[in-house]
Amino acid sequence: MVRIVNSINYFMNPFDNLSDSKKNLRNLIFEEIDNGCLKSVSENYVFPEKGFIVSSLNKKWKLVLDILDYELNGKIILDLGCGCNSGNVESSRYPNEYEPWFSRFVHNTCDKTGLKIYGVDVGDLSGENFPFLRVNLLKENCLIDYFSKNYFDLVLAFKLFNSPELEFRVTGNNYLNATRNSAEKLKENILPQLEQIVKHNGIFCCIGGDLCF
Numbered sequence: 001m002v003r004i005v006n007s008i009n010y011f012m013n014p015f016d017n018l019s020d021s022k023k024n025l026r027n028l029i030f031e032e033i034d035n036g037c038l039k040s041v042s043e044n045y046v047f048p049e050k051g052f053i054v055s056s057l058n059k060k061w062k063l064v065l066d067i068l069d070y071e072l073n074g075k076i077i078l079d080l081g082c083g084c085n086s087g088n089v090e091s092s093r094y095p096n097e098y099e100p101w102f103s104r105f106v107h108n109t110c111d112k113t114g115l116k117i118y119g120v121d122v123g124d125l126s127g128e129n130f131p132f133l134r135v136n137l138l139k140e141n142c143l144i145d146y147f148s149k150n151y152f153d154l155v156l157a158f159k160l161f162n163s164p165e166l167e168f169r170v171t172g173n174n175y176l177n178a179t180r181n182s183a184e185k186l187k188e189n190i191l192p193q194l195e196q197i198v199k200h201n202g203i204f205c206c207i208g209g210d211l212c213f
Contacts, residue, residue, distance in 0.1 A: 002155075002191075002198045005067065005205050022070040025113075029065075032109055033057050053101050060102050060158065060207070067154060067203055073114030075153040078197075079103045080137065080190070081160035084123025102158070103130045118147075137186060143193040151197050155204045161186060 018026065033054055068075055083100040103119035107130035110116060119125060119132040120143075135142045137160075161183040194204055 002194050003201060003203045005203060025070055026065060028112060029061055030058060057101060057105055067205060075115055076151060077115060077117045078152045078155040079117055079119045080155060080157045082119035082121050084121045084125055100128060137190055144196050147197045149196050150199045153199055153202050155194055155198055158207045
């Protein structure tokens with residue numbers, strides 16, 4: 001049984017209540033973010049020192065640390081709608097902002113955290129150094145045809161269910177004309193698959209969007 005949580009209803013542990021080992025791990029991760037640890041994959045690939053992307057990484061990490069209770073070593077994460085370099089609505093409208101920053105960061109710090117991550121997106125991910133799958137999540141059996149049963153500890157969906165790309169592929173409308181129909185279609189397609197590829201008592205965390213489970 002997959003446990004589903006929504007970040008809106010998920011309360012993060014106060015920093016002062018953490019053990020020293022958890023504080024050290026948390027500080028290590030956020031120091032790595034501040035230092036821009038992401039390694040270049042091309043001459044034009046530059047990790048922004050401050051701003052929206054750094055803030056977003058911090059928020060996602062705080063949530064992941066709490067959900068996994070800081071027990072990161074050996075855990076496997078699936079990042080649904082991880083972002084891409086090109087090939088979808090968001091990447092064309094907002095260059096750099098919708099690149100797969102979180103999957104990159106988790107992969108590039110795996111020697112310190114023990115985490116493993118897979119990124120999934122419909123857009124172009126060629127050249128990335130983390131394991132990825134390029135697929136339309138509305139396609140039947142898109143996940144179970146690729147991933148083994150009972151494989152993932154945590155599945156993350158950052159703003160996936162209100163994605164302009166999702167709306168466009170379902171209805172042909174842009175995000176200004178978004179409906180809930182596209183989110184419902186995606187929910188109907190992927191939730192049964194998550195029940196198979198996520199471990200018993202694994203977690204699916206939906207972050208952003210107005211989808212209610």
